Amino acid sequence: MNKKILMTPGPTNVPERVLKAMAYPVMHHRTDEYSALFGEFSERLKYVFQTRNDVMTFPAAGTGGLEAAVINLFSPGEKIIAVSIGVFGDRFASIAQQFGVDVEKIDIPWGSGADIDAIRKAVRDEHTSILVTHNETSTGAYNDIREIGKLAKEKGLLFVVDAVSSLGGLELKMDEWGVDVVISASQKALMSPPGLTFISLGEKAWDRAAMSTIPKYYWDIKKARDYMKKEKPQNPYTPAVSLIAATNESLKMIQEEGIENVIERHSNLAEKFRIEVEKMGLRLFVQNGYRSDVVTSIDVGDGAARLKREMEELHGIVISGGQGDLKGRIVRIGHMGCVDEKMIDMTVNAMQDCMNRMQGA
Amino acid sequence: MNKKILMTPGPTNVPERVLKAMAYPVMHHRTDEYSALFGEFSERLKYVFQTRNDVMTFPAAGTGGLEAAVINLFSPGEKIIAVSIGVFGDRFASIAQQFGVDVEKIDIPWGSGADIDAIRKAVRDEHTSILVTHNETSTGAYNDIREIGKLAKEKGLLFVVDAVSSLGGLELKMDEWGVDVVISASQKALMSPPGLTFISLGEKAWDRAAMSTIPKYYWDIKKARDYMKKEKPQNPYTPAVSLIAATNESLKMIQEEGIENVIERHSNLAEKFRIEVEKMGLRLFVQNGYRSDVVTSIDVGDGAARLKREMEELHGIVISGGQGDLKGRIVRIGHMGCVDEKMIDMTVNAMQDCMNRMQGA
Known part of the structure; x- marks a missing residue:
């Protein structure tokens, strides 16, 4: 087994404290x-x-x-908007389509976030809801949730945000910004091993959920809430106890640091990293204004596969390549969760070394 | 956090080796x-x-x-048989009904396994499949999978077995016994933390899956197989890497001991435990011939809640109470997975102590 550094857009490095909490004997x-x-x-x-x-x-x-959100909120034939800026936006839309939801998909060119006017133009009275990916790990772009939230409110749309890779890394104020549904997971900025997903619904979303006709059993959020509301909180089915113990520890770490400070740290480290990348003469893939603070994608042309390989083999730093059409063209470097300045420096130095070798070769 | 002994019908005690494997840094x-x-x-x-x-x-x-099995194998309106001998048999039937499958349910009185003639009588030509729970943890009874398998073959039924709490504890020979689909999970006799579920399909089951019309995305087994069949095996969505590392270690332990020896150990320990329970003058809840070798339920009348509580408080041994109609009437003691003679002895001695106290009170 490895002790490599994960600079990928998730799973991310899990702090020792969290690994230790996970390894305690399993409780019933x-x-x-x-x-x-x-x-x-x-x-x-x-x-x-x-x-x-x-x-x-x-x-x-x-x-x-994401499937739990679709299955609990919508009904077959219901008309909704899905904004896609990459692989994960496509996935959210596909899940909804798979369950018979009538999806009007807004495809934004990869490497950008959603243009608010493009969304505004697409919304019609028949649309009940809008699905948006907060951080798109496939491209390194993000969507302005606060702005889209205002539009959703104005148009009376249920606002559903995939925050799997953003929560705990990018600013996201569910209540203050009027987000109706937020979905996330354990293995990204929340610094825990993969295997847990989280979903939160506001009042309006619960009202919609009461009308949903898509069959559900495992993903039944009402049942999950009922069990959680018992005098002694439980789950309808066997929970992944060890992962909950692990994530409880990482959430505690976030509370100790303070969520605002955690977000600021991500923002500062991302800015530092982007500056260094440009100093190396490399091109950031995402256009200015839409660059995510949890993942940076770099257009390295034909060198992507080699850079990814040599970063791991020569420096023990795992980074990711492109997905879909971007395969072999970009590398993606995650700086989310358990990241500090030292790790950014190590990554920059390792990249510089690899670039030198590639240019020398 | 506790270091209590879990003598419950799952989650079960996780060996140190397995906890250590889980706590390694997460790999991408x-x-x-x-x-x-x-x-x-x-x-x-x-x-x-x-x-x-x-x-x-x-x-x-x-x-x-179980939901993955239903969603991948059947179509709305399809007629199937579901055999229930307790809470988990009821659950499997409910899941199928929830997705529009037309379920003919055979309800066997709790505390017994299924009578083969009762099943034979219920099967009609229109039935395509039969769902059976191998070990029913809610009652401590089990079903004779080999015998039901013969009937399923004779009647041309797809044979689907919930082996969540039996696999690695009770004998189950999927191929030799003609079981078409087996479902299991990590936290029972497989001695790992909860959070992973497993499903295997034989050729006939894959043919049926090709005809299923229930919408699926997360549970799509064809996609899961495609990713597993790649030159470098993968998963369509982020796998729970730490739990896979943990369960890989516990599966290795089962291989080291040998599956036949593991099954024999369970059988011997269960027999020993039942003899001791009867020596104490207590009544086994399940009728002879249907007693499971992974969980024993004991009818202790009004004393169930107190016995359960004092076993934990005074002896650090966690056991389970009854579920559904059996709540407050029986206790259930698991002896699955990482169990040895010493643990059985400790449990018997603790029970004897608790019974003495209760009779003295």
Whole structure:
């Protein structure tokens, strides 16, 4: 097994404290001890989601959380808008389509965030909702959730945000910004191992959920909320206890640092990294104004595969290549979760070394 | 956090080796290193499933695995048989009904396994499939999968077995016994933390899956198989890497001991435990012939809640109470996975102590 540094857009490096919390003997999920842990954990999630709403947890990948949102909120034939700025925007739209939702998809050219006017033009009275990816890890661009939230409110749309890779890294104020539904996962900026997904619904979203006719069992959020609201909080089905113990520890770390400080750290490190990348003479793939503070994509042309390989083999730093049409053309470097200046410096130095070798070759 | 002994019907005690494997730094799931781990892990699963078929893994609770089976195999309106001998049999039937499958449910009185003639009588030509729970943790009874398998073959029924709490504890030979679909999970006899579910399909089941019309995305087993069949095995969505590393270690332990020896150990320990329970003058809840070798339920009348509480408080041994109609009436003691004679002795001694106190009170 490796001790490599993950500078990928998730899974991210998991702090020792979190790994240790995970390795404690498994507790049974129908005990007072577990209820105490799960109750504490769910409160911490609310802090990071910046919401007073309940946050439900499922053992699943983030894609499961997106599916849970679609299945609980919509009905077959319902007309919604899905904004896509990359692979994960496409995925969210595909999930909705797969369950019979009538999706009007707005495709923004990759490497940019959504233009608010493009969305405004697409919205019609028949649309009930809008799906938006906050941070698009496939391109390194992000969407302005606050601005889109204003439009959603103006148009009376239910606003559903995929924050799988942004929560705890980019600013996201669910209640203040009027986001109706937020979905996230454990393995990105939340610094925990993969395997948990989270979903939170505001009041308006719960009203919509009451009308949804898509069949559901495992993803039934009402049942999940009912179990969470018991005097001793529980889950309908066996929870991933060890992952909850792990994530409870990482959420505690975020609380200790303070969510505002965590966001500011991400912003500062991202800015530092971008400056260094441009100093190396490399081109940032995303246009200015839409560059995400949790992942930076760099257009390295034909060198992408080699750069990715040599970063790992020569420097023990795992970075990611492009997805979809960007395969072989860009590299993507994550700076989310457990990241500090030293790690950014190491990454920059390693990249410089690899670039020198490639130019020398 | 506790260091209590879990003598519950899952989650079960996780060996130190497994906890250590889980606590290694998280590897990225799109690396060669992960592909090697996942490939090895999937082969080990086949050994424990006693099958040559692929076994697909999803980050989810076992209930998710049951949902995956229903969603991938059936279509709305399809007529199937579901045999229920307790809470989990009811659950499997409910999941199928929830997705529009036309379920003929055979309800066997709790505390017994299914009577083969009762099933035979219920089967009609219109039925395509039969769902059966192997080990029913809610009652401590089990179903004779080999016998039901013969009937399923004779009647041309697709045979789907919920082996969540039996696999690695009760004998189950998927290929030899003609089981078409087996579902299991990590936290029972497989001695790992909860959060992974497994599903394996035989050839006939894959043919049925090709005809299924229930919408699916996260649970799409064809996509999961396609990713597993790549030159470097992967998963469509982020896998729960740490749990896979953990379960890979526990599967290795099962291989080291040998699956036949593991099954024999369970059988011997269960028999020993039942003899001791009856020596104490207590009544086994399940009728002879249907007693499971992974969980024993004991009818202790009004004393169930107190016995459960004092076992934990005075002896640090977590056992379970009854579910549904059996709440407050029985206790359930799991002896699955990482169990040895010493643990059985400790449990018996603790129970004897608690019973003495209760009779003295």
